[in-house]
Amino acid sequence: MRSSWGRQVVYSIFGESHGTGIGITIHHLPSGFKPDFDRIRSELDRRKPGTGIHATSRKETDEYEIISGVLNGTLTGAPLTLFFPNSDTRSKDYLNLAVTPRPSHADYTAHIKYDGFNDGRGGGHFSGRLTAPMVFAGALVTQLLEKLGVSIGSRISRMGLVEDYPQTLDERLINRIASGELKALTLPFLSEDAREDANTLLTHLRKKGDSIGGQIELCITGVPVGWGEPIFDSLESSISHLMFSVPGVKAIEFGAGTEFAKMKGSEANDPWIQKEGHIETTTNHSGGINGGISNGMPLQFKVTFRPISSISIPQKTVNLETGRAEILEVKGRHDPCIVPRACPVVEAVTAIALLEAMLDQQIQEKEVWR
Amino acid sequence: MRSSWGRQVVYSIFGESHGTGIGITIHHLPSGFKPDFDRIRSELDRRKPGTGIHATSRKETDEYEIISGVLNGTLTGAPLTLFFPNSDTRSKDYLNLAVTPRPSHADYTAHIKYDGFNDGRGGGHFSGRLTAPMVFAGALVTQLLEKLGVSIGSRISRMGLVEDYPQTLDERLINRIASGELKALTLPFLSEDAREDANTLLTHLRKKGDSIGGQIELCITGVPVGWGEPIFDSLESSISHLMFSVPGVKAIEFGAGTEFAKMKGSEANDPWIQKEGHIETTTNHSGGINGGISNGMPLQFKVTFRPISSISIPQKTVNLETGRAEILEVKGRHDPCIVPRACPVVEAVTAIALLEAMLDQQIQEKEVWR
Amino acid sequence: MRSSWGRQVVYSIFGESHGTGIGITIHHLPSGFKPDFDRIRSELDRRKPGTGIHATSRKETDEYEIISGVLNGTLTGAPLTLFFPNSDTRSKDYLNLAVTPRPSHADYTAHIKYDGFNDGRGGGHFSGRLTAPMVFAGALVTQLLEKLGVSIGSRISRMGLVEDYPQTLDERLINRIASGELKALTLPFLSEDAREDANTLLTHLRKKGDSIGGQIELCITGVPVGWGEPIFDSLESSISHLMFSVPGVKAIEFGAGTEFAKMKGSEANDPWIQKEGHIETTTNHSGGINGGISNGMPLQFKVTFRPISSISIPQKTVNLETGRAEILEVKGRHDPCIVPRACPVVEAVTAIALLEAMLDQQIQEKEVWR
């Protein structure tokens, strides 16, 4: 496994769910920046299990220790390493999963790929717990982006049959999402009705031992024209690359997304207009990206999560040792829906992708070369 | 712009639509392989403009010259460089586009990002013509993958309101698609009705000067269990990264894709069963990937293209020099729908992503280390 | 700072000399390998301060904790993270070094580069202590290379005016070095006389508070023909890249090295002969590398270390706050010569470079593609 990403800033993730702990090293951060660790804490709390009423009962504290890279609360420029010690691990809950793989989980693929030598306890390095260091990293670099005027926010746009307001939003709603206004909510829908319906749904699912999928929409304001590149480093490429690094993500759509398949050019194209001295578009079907490059409009994209595969309803599997069919009842502690806790994660990896694009764009900014 | 991708095999793309020509250098190919250049030719022909009845009238011949890396029809192991000279370029058609940017096209973002120094003629390096070297590269590495038992194919699953058979396909249809059976068709739907309807639709759009979006489904068989990695190098990450490098792609969905948002875990999970001595799943909602790693089932994913933004219907834009609103009528030669010609392109980048995953997996195959 | 290296296996180093601790994450190791941790321990002991009679009095224990990537003593395939907690740090010894930078030390460059925000205590991330994780990593991957028949060893070829046997060695001596026979020695010269002279020299220098430079020769046997690449990934390129990552290295010479400047082609060329069914050369001026690629002969190269810059003899410096000249007397604990302790470090980074070259060469080994 190569759990390392980035050309400018490099993110190196390590650890297993039920080992000593997990963590991340972030290379090439700017020295002299003073992160607001309280705000990072609150992002970690949004992701933390056991907070929502419907959430897993595992009490991860998500307490971390800074190993290196920070002195007197300020970045030193040296690699920043963060360590989250593990606690409250019930490995015995998972003991049989290597032999009877959970449907649609990584148990089987990891077992075959690593020839049975992988640490399967609690999902090991495949565990959703590995998103905690992602959230830390993203929350930190978000603060760098904020200094440049960028705001990143998200909302749940769908959970099962519960839908929030439709996808094409007006400027006011986009700004509400991007501003992070919904961060305080356990179920960050814009619509209060949707929040109530989702609440009912989750209570029902928890009782049944079932789970549900969902969709998150991200809105980012303040990105200037010019981030991203035409081919391999298109903004969509780097955002999607990181988004599919988040466990459970199975689809991503920029702007009008899958709806584009039904649209005509004359409907889909976003007309340019002059407004208060700058250029913008009257619609934002492009989701703020043209030719792989930010166009100055809000970035908008949607990410679909599959339902959590660990459910307590009995399921068909095969015993890998005996080769016989078995019925599996997954025990352990699992959320009925990952989507509320996933919001800070998808915001975090968005920030990581945007910082990279911004740093790549710096080569254009040396006036002396013109 | 950094039009280079790959850690194992490295792909470096160059050229502009209306310059001397375009091309690609592919580094780190295995020596001794004898590509079937006729089959590569026919993949280029599938992408070539001017072939379909509804296609652009620009007569690109897509003739190429091999500059290096091949001797006596065999790969030497040295960087393989391919050059497609440009011809039949009508740059005057594009002269005004830098000043009056086409809605939803890269004209504006490129102009701002590169401070007006970019070659805007015919889209320059942003042109869809740059997919020709991608197709060459993909068609070549597809042949390497075929030696390992992998088959890659695609179909048009939707074009506007014209839909092919529904998404969840039975094994027989998946195999038909993966086998490349549809490659000979100008409109590669499975359903003959859909082909006829699409034909009618395209004729209509061409007359109107409008365009339409669409969706392609890819089916890949023969990928063994174990390609891809849990986090940053998940199979979904590298496939989506490359897919969004293709101009016009705005969404990608693996397996059940956006439908997952509505599904319960008990519906979505793919049960494991024993079948003829190996393990497989009874459904394939996961699209052949669990935890970022291939699970031995066919890979299935869908890619949505926006309608081509260059339409001849008058559109609102702004004159960047005068700052005044203008009405733009795009001349030049453009397809009403890019999707038929895009099939070989999306197959090509899929092959590139899969070869990378296969080469990464080699470290697991040294028996001497167990 | 970006303390991450590698395309195949990725090495990510973190930590500061006087912070919580230091460590490394190694990504993409093969699962199922069972490292001999005792042998890794003994490599760390060779590097450890305070072992030799002339060594620093700082008692680093170099005890480490495995955080992830190992289960039941076997590699899981997940990122392997190692943590060396710091202890016995006397930061007050270094308090004034940020203001009055040590000549030829990184104090000044780090201070300016990171705008004074770097952790200067004990050299921070620039400390020689950061070579401990390098030794761990190298000692581990050396064991992978040994399974393929590769042996890596070194000797001190010079320390001040004390010289070991001359550079061009016969096969028997090369094998003695490569076999690791000298590893048990505190001063690993081949010649006993040289060991005695060096001993006298170091006693003298310790008394004076001065230091001395030196040179290490590396000999590697068992590398097959074909590792390395012609241009950017030449074996010399990757070995030298990593070698200059080791603090204090200022020169590297392959084969006859700087002597080549005085040689004629007719003297320098290594004639090919047939010997016991394979091809080899009668001399090894090339150091086992032709055109960037291993030629089947032993790899031989020499690395020169500058004398340790921290000496207790008074030196001229400038007070960065007052701008006035000052006389600096460095306190703290420092070796008179780093070279003996550097042997396991240069062997370690050699192993890291060779593993990369071997993994890159795998693409040539798929018989199915011929």
Added chain:
Amino acid sequence: MRSSWGRQVVYSIFGESHGTGIGITIHHLPSGFKPDFDRIRSELDRRKPGTGIHATSRKETDEYEIISGVLNGTLTGAPLTLFFPNSDTRSKDYLNLAVTPRPSHADYTAHIKYDGFNDGRGGGHFSGRLTAPMVFAGALVTQLLEKLGVSIGSRISRMGLVEDYPQTLDERLINRIASGELKALTLPFLSEDAREDANTLLTHLRKKGDSIGGQIELCITGVPVGWGEPIFDSLESSISHLMFSVPGVKAIEFGAGTEFAKMKGSEANDPWIQKEGHIETTTNHSGGINGGISNGMPLQFKVTFRPISSISIPQKTVNLETGRAEILEVKGRHDPCIVPRACPVVEAVTAIALLEAMLDQQIQEKEVWR
């Protein structure tokens, strides 16, 4: 082969000595820069064979064609591709070299590595001709560095027994070298005596059909404090990485280089002094680099080239087909010494390494983050 390098700006080299031609693609250059192509031409002329009186008689014109990335003489920001068509190739001179490999040449290693499928004509991708695109790239990025105040120059410091002025130079001589004053000379020694002696030596060697090694010293002024990183991306690491990509380079020494092995710390350390409002050192044994980072003093390092291995004196080799010893007399056109023509090449790769370090340092320059 992976002939691609760079994380910020990416350089992708292609082509073979006796194929269609050779070239390079440079990704991620800044748009809007107007290179002085005449000066690039004159750098190519310095490298060009057949210019010096002692040079090879092959008449390479080194004419090139710009394929992409330049419009109206200005960089567009798109990948810049350059193509040097081959001409005057006498492949029959090389026909037997694959079977009877030249001593110390890449004939044998390439043959084994690529299983006989490599293009061996004229060295193929291993040919020294591949340094032409390096020179183009380096000459171009040198102009970017010059705008930042950096000057890069070199001199021949040794050729066989002919030595130029000793290594430790005074400021005036360093500035003469860095300024490029010697570029006009066929034999760029500082000393006129050395030029005459070298002339005599080369005449003699040409008659004998032998060759000679040599050493180049590089002097770079104007590099500010702070380029380079402590560990893997030390300035020495990236410079040496690229330097060993140049055919024939076998040693590199920074500052006092191999002499450090004989020096005490009290002699080797460079004392800090205050001078005209800034800090500098009274000596420059460190070669301008401390802890991997530029310290504001001139960068100084020496590169040793082996004598060209292609000599016309009969040499021992083995016929790979028959397995029998043979006597090889290399025909073809070869210089007696590569060093004069290598000066623009080593300057070029130095520029490439420095630009990368400068671009990496940009993350520190965002005032908004302090």
